[in-house]
Amino acid sequence: MLAFFVRRLLLLTPLLILISFGVVALVLLIPGDPARQLAGIDAPQAEVTAIREQYELDEPLLVQYGRWLGGAVRGDLGSSIFQDRPVVTELGDRLPVTLSLAVGALAVMLLIGVPAGILAGTRPGSLLDRLITVFTSLSLALPPFWVAMVLVVLFAVTWRVVPAIGYVRFTDSPVDWATHLYLPWFALGLGGSATLARQVRGSLVDVLEQDYIRTADAKGLPPRRIIGKHALKNAAIAPLTVLGIQFAYLLGGTVIIEQIFSLGGVGQYFFVALVNRDLPVIRGVVVVVALTFITLNLVVDVLYTYLNPKVRLG
Amino acid sequence: MSAPLLEVEGLRVQFGSSGGALTVVDDVGFSVEAGKTLGLVGESGCGKTVTALAVMGLLPPKASRVQARRLRFDGRDLTALSRAERRQLRGDAMAMVFQEPMTSLNPAYTVGNQIAETVQAHRSSDRRSAWKRAVEVLELVGIPDAAGRARDYPHAFSGGMRQRVMIAMALANEPRILIADEPTTALDVTVQAEILDLMRSLQQELGMAMVFVTHDLGVVADICHDVAVLYAGQVVEHAGVDHLFSAPAHPYTAGLLASMPQATPAGRPLAIIPGEVPRPEDQPPACRFAPRCPHVQARCEAALVPLYRAGAASSRCVRVGELPLRGVVSTVDDRSPRQRPSPLDLPHRAPLLEVRGLSKSFPVQRGVLRRTVGRVQAVDGIDLDIGAGETLGLVGESGSGKSTVARLILRLVEPSAGSVRLNGQPIHSLAAAPLRQARRQMQIVFQDPYSSLDPRATVGATVAEPLLVHEDLSSAEREERVIELLGRVGLGRHCLDRYPHEFSGGQRQRIAVARALALEPQLVVCDEPVSSLDVSTQSQVINLLMRLQRELGLSYLFIAHDLSVVRHISDRIAVMYLGRIVEVGDAEEVYLRPTHPYTQALLSAIPLPDPGAQRRRRRTVLRGDPPSPLQPPPGCRFHTRCPHVMDICRTADPVAVTTPGGSTVACHLATADAIPAGAAVEAQSSG
Incomplete structure (x- = not known):
């Protein structure tokens, strides 16, 4: 290990x-x-x-x-050409916003994608499976910015249940922090949840055909336990890979979503820097994002060793 | 006589929707008493496994329909039970062991966890006592250091050990009946012998009933008390094991017995059952065996055939009692004179293939920087000769290096050391262009005909490919050659434009043989060519190979783990153990008077297709798995498992010597010429 x-x-x-x-x-x-x-x-x-x-x-x-x-x-990434603020300071302010957004969107992906995938994968060909396929196709086809705007129109403008824009720090008010982020989370996580649901479904259908599932059935285990214990752990390997890659798309997606919801995050910072060719900022952001992505992949690799005991030998 | 524990009558299993339902099992019946073993025998596609799964209640409830006039277990009507009630029986009073030990255990959990789970599913025991029980049953099935091994994941176990784990899991709740679906088919004969012994002793200890699904009649003779022979979804014969082998009542049973290689003197064509098992969708309407039966009459095809009583047996044959069916003839004349002299016996003839000191080692990489920390010596300095027109059989357990030898001879992998000469040409050192030319002379037929043919190429294209590479023929000439080749292996020209998936395993292997013959090679390496085929199909392919050898003067290197097949087709046999050849000699000599203790053990592990002889004979059962080739034992490599091990074996490598019978053997016992008389194993029943 x-x-x-x-x-x-x-x-x-x-x-x-x-x-x-x-x-x-x-x-x-x-x-x-x-x-x-x-x-x-x-x-x-x-x-x-x-x-x-x-x-x-x-x-x-x-x-x-x-x-x-x-x-x-030494922790010095230079300063912005235009604002004359150190990139590191700026990132320190903005990273929590983006991470709040990305991690929340990841949670949305998992909370929708995994159950949908399991529901579909355990009853392939059923009506529910076909409904979920329709949902995933639709979610993949809708661009996040469009989803975001529809959500704003419905939930913030028409029904006024959540604020349309802005960000409140978690330390100031956890409730406001969440209410400001519901819509961005959902807008950003929806597409990923569809990809994930498909992965989980396909993987689960394969695993349920395996000999060891028949063994579990022959032991007299109830279906809930066969799926929950024996199938899911093995079926998680492929979706985990997708999840690692999806997170990269998620980080890319924050650029647009932060613009729409006026969230002062890294994405917005990066967007402005790109437009202005603010070289030190671009350099700083790309490196920080790359670092985040690499760390995440390391976490994914470590999770592999949990799911697949054979990897531990490597 | 106690009441049967399991009674099955009129079992019918259908797959698919009610509109286009396929009846896979039809009118199957049998019964098993506690402490007894029933064999379910037949070729693949006869419904053995489906029957077993139906009894266990393991068929998918939506895609299948199970009906039975009677399906009773321990006095309970299984058809009347709810799914939850069936589940309570499964893994508790009824347990099952599957064919594939490599895939039947969940790779993500420790074996202890998986066994303890079975206990907890049926007993209200806490984690600790369930774990204790898991360790207990692992000990029971002979896993060394069971307490420690319980914490290992399945990938840390060999195939034989995994099957022990599967058996331990099945026994965890002391079932009243154990259903085993080909539990030893995927294992080496030596391991098979161990597992069969284990199951037999456990049965006596626990008094449970067993249903043993197998296609191997030797296994049936070894372990079963009663046998139900299945053909095309029906029971065609039901009898006690002795009765079945000595006086079969159904032509199919007689055909199966006759097509075993042991039933025919070496070198002669094997008896076959022509054709193949019909698919469920094109079942003959009356007697299902009629199209393949040598005794068929008009009345066989007139009406449905019921199961007739025939003395102690029952048979689904209208001509029951009037047919002169032969059982196992245990007096096959083994000492019959050879059909032809070995070409190597002729003086002053150089062999076609000459292998000297051939070795191959693979690096083992470990650690942070993937350094090479050791080498696996897969093949370690072997010498082999094959004469023109000769067949050399190569046998040994899996991992002994047989397939690596095949690849080295064809130079599909580069040898680490040694030489391979074909017609005096040094294959091992040829440059790319001459090697390609030399390869015309040597071709290969692989084990698995399902993966060795390109699924997207037509049969015609597959067979024509070697011609395209090596010969400059017009397309008309090429097609003519391909048709001729297909004809040689018994396939018509209508096969040209078909794809491999349209053919059965035996037919695919014929296509692979046709491809190998396309360039008129002198040497064909057959790497387990019949291992994945059923008995009757296996005989057909062996007969084909023998006929082609006669017609074309081919030489074969015939690799197999089934010694009775190897003995039948080979002029000489070489036995491999951990990368070395331990014994090589005339086929009959090696088979009947094996000198090396390993050869003796291999031979005694093959169950004889004769229940009486099998019961009488003494077995040399090898304990445990072969040692890792990464750290081969010092001295004689076999000494860790050898029943006759002496002090010298642990330190000194034995030198090959020639025995009085003419075999070459690497064993200290042979050097000292002091094999204990009792150690000679009855290779063949002496009748």
């Missing part, structure tokens, strides 16, 4: 270096003179020169990377 963990961590280091280098090299993707682009078309030459010097854009890429990496390991 320890060897497994150590090997996975060792594998992560080159991955992180690769990602961060790619992020710093983003500057190469900006056509023409990056400093001119950053300063704006109409900016005077002096400002362009200042920006070039401030961000050391005329130095070789490796030097730029070394400098950035040196700062990053």
Whole structure:
């Protein structure tokens, strides 16, 4: 188990270096003179020169990377070009918002996707199975922003049961925190819940055909226990993989959802930075998101070892 | 005579919706008493497993319909019970063991957990006492260090050990009846012998009844008291085991007995039952066996055939009593003169295939950086010769390295050391282009005809492919050759445009043989070619291989774990153990006068298809599994399981010596020429 963990961590280091280098090299993707682009078309030459010097854009890429990496390991990701606030400070304020959104959406995915998948997978071909298939197809077809707007119109504007926009910190008022997030959670998690439901269904149908399920039946176990104990643990492996990947989409989805619901999260920060070509912010956000994603995959790998005892040998 | 514990009468099982329902089991009846074992025998597709599942109540309730005039267990009418009541019986008074030990245990839970769960499902016992019971039954079935092993997951057990775990699980609540569905089919003969002994002794200890589903008549002779023979969903014969083997009352039973390799002298064509078991949708209307029966008359096809009483037996045959059906002839003349001399006996002839010091080791990687921490010596310095037109049989338990040898000879895997010469050509060192040319001379037929044929290629395309690669033929010429090849293996030209899924296992294996023959090779390596086939189909394929050898002068390397089949087809037999050849010699010599204790054990593990002889004979049962090839034992590799182990065996590697009978044996006993007389095993009943 320890060897497994150590090997996975060792594998992560080159991955992180690769990602961060790619992020710093983003500057190469900006056509023409990056400093001119950053300063704006109409900016005077002096400002362009200042920006070039401030961000050391005329130095070789490796030097730029070394400098950035040196700062990053000390917890300094530079400052925004436009707001002059350190990226780290800004992320510290905004990360809780985005994590509240993403984790809540993940919960929505699990709470809808898993039961729907189990209901469908245990009775393939039934009316309920077909209804759930209709639901999943529909949910996958609807773009999150559209779902978000319909939800706002219905729940916030027409029926006025929840606020339409804004964010309240959990530490200030847990109830308000939740009421402000219900709609974003649902809008963001719905698509993922459909994918998950399909995965769980398919996986469960396969597992229920396995010989060891017949063994469990031959032991005289009640169906609830056969499914709950013997089928689900084995059927969870494939959906778990999907869940890891889905979380990446979820993080991407926060960019739009935070805009719609005026949540001051990382997604919104990133969106603004992208529009303004705010290079230090883009670099910082991408690295933090990559780190989150990698950590999550590590968690998924550890969960595998629980689900599949054979992996423990690795 | 006590009342039967389980009574089945007029059992009928249908699958599918009421409109297009298929009757898979029709009018099946039998009964079992406590302490007795009933065998359910027949080829695949005859309804054995479905019958067993129906009795257990394990068929899917929605997709299947089970009816019976009588289905009573322990005085209770099973058909009148609710699903919950059936469930209470399952795993408690009625338990079942399945065929596939590798997949029948849940990989995600420890074996102790899975056994304890069975206890808790039926007894109001707490976790600790359920666990205690689990350890107890694991001990009962002979798992060493049961308390520790209970905490292991299924993947840490070998196939034989997993089947013991399955049996332990079935016995956890001391069932009154145990239904075993081919419990030893997936196991090596040595392991099979252990499991059969275990089940027999447990039955005596616990006084339970057993229903034993199997296609192996040797197993039936070994463990059953009564037998019900199933054909196409019906019981065609029901009799005591001795009676069934000595005087079969139904032509199908007689056909099954006759098609066992032991029933025919070596080298002669095996008796076969022509054709195949009909599918449920095209069942003949009257006698279902009529199309395959050698004794068929007009009246057989006139009306439904009931089960007739015939003395102590019953038979579903209108000609019962009037047919001269032969049972097992235990006086097969084993010492009959050989059909032809071994080509190697002729002086001054170089063998077709010459293998010297052939070895293969695979690295084992572990740890954080996947360092190579050891090597598995799969094949360890073996020598083999095969003459032109000769068949060399290669036998051994799974993991002994047989299949690796096959792949090494064809150079499908690269040897670590040693040489392989075909017609003097060094296969082991050829460059890519000449190797490709050399491969024309050597072809392979694999074990599983279901996965060795491309499901998306027509039969014609499959057989034509070697020709496309190696020969420059016009498409008309090629088609002509393919038709000729299919004809050779007994398939017509109408097969050309069909796909593999339209054929049965035996037919697919014929297609694989046709493909192997396309380039007119000199050597065909057959890697367990009949292991996945039924007895009657197996005989058909063996006869085909023997005929082709006669017609084309082929040489075979015939790999199998079934020694009776190997002995039948081979001129010489080589026995492998843990990567080494421990004995090689003339087939009859090895079979009748085995010298190496391992060969003796392998032979004595094969159940004889003769209940009387099987009861009389003494068995050398090997204990435990072969040691890991990762750390082979020092000295003689077999010493850890050898019943005759001496001090020298633990330290010194035995040198191969020639026995008086002409075999080559690597054993210290042979060197000292001091095999204890009692150790010689009766390989064949002496009648």
